[in-house]
Amino acid sequence: MPNVGDSGSVMKIASFNVNSLRARIGNVLTWLRTAKPDVVLLQEIKCLDTDLPKLEIEDLGYNFEAVGQKSYNGVAILSKHPFMVEERRLPGGEGDDHARYIEAVVDVAEGKRHKALRVASIYLPNGNPVDTDKFSYKLKWLERLNDHAQQLLDLEEPLVLGGDYNVAPTDDDVYDPAAWVNDALCRPESRAGYFRLLNLGYVDAFRALHGAEAHRYTFWDYQAGRWQRDEGLRIDHLLLSPQAADSLDECDIDKTPRNGDKPSDHTPIWCSLDL
């Protein structure tokens, strides 16, 4: 009788800001077929739940839940494994009706054993211009995320908080730090909010495995040939709870979709966890 032992299931989890799911459905389906992630966190789907190209995604074997909004924002979770949505808004924001957060618990079955993997798809506010209430909204949202992230740590579960954080953590994550010094993506207040998450105990999956590598990006502006010059920013992140970090196997940025026809300005970041 072969003994499968305690080596568990390998789960590939990816995050992708698609900049409109309807405009990008062909690109997304192609990427799903080739990259074959088990769980996908989408941002900027830019449409109501009811207008989503749901069937085409379900045809590839994914369960699909979204928090949509007309024209702007919008987040979603796709998973080949069944899951239960736990939150459709980031807790704590009175009157905040932006579709920027969805959290779920994925049932990872391995034979008779069942494990829970918690994931959240996060679309943090951009925050520009910094002299407006858009920036204070961003900082308040980061505070709320810290509060909720602290609560989630108490569950002691494998957890991936993934998405478009709209924060470039250090100057190594920016092609031209001097040009971005006063941008909301690089301001010290934004970076401080991000590093508070790490100080709680979350691990930046990419930095954990590629610590010495500078200038690895997840976003390139459409304008001024930024993609062709590889002038981008690393603003999409997978933050892992300690239990998820213990299971971290691989993490990388998949630049292939950014090179496709009519691409998003972001490209997916993914990690694999051996749960």
Added chain:
DNA sequence: ATGACAGTTGAAAACTGA
């Protein structure tokens, strides 16, 4: 010095994004 690019809305040009 300026605009560049892309998507949505809604029917032209404004708004948003990073």
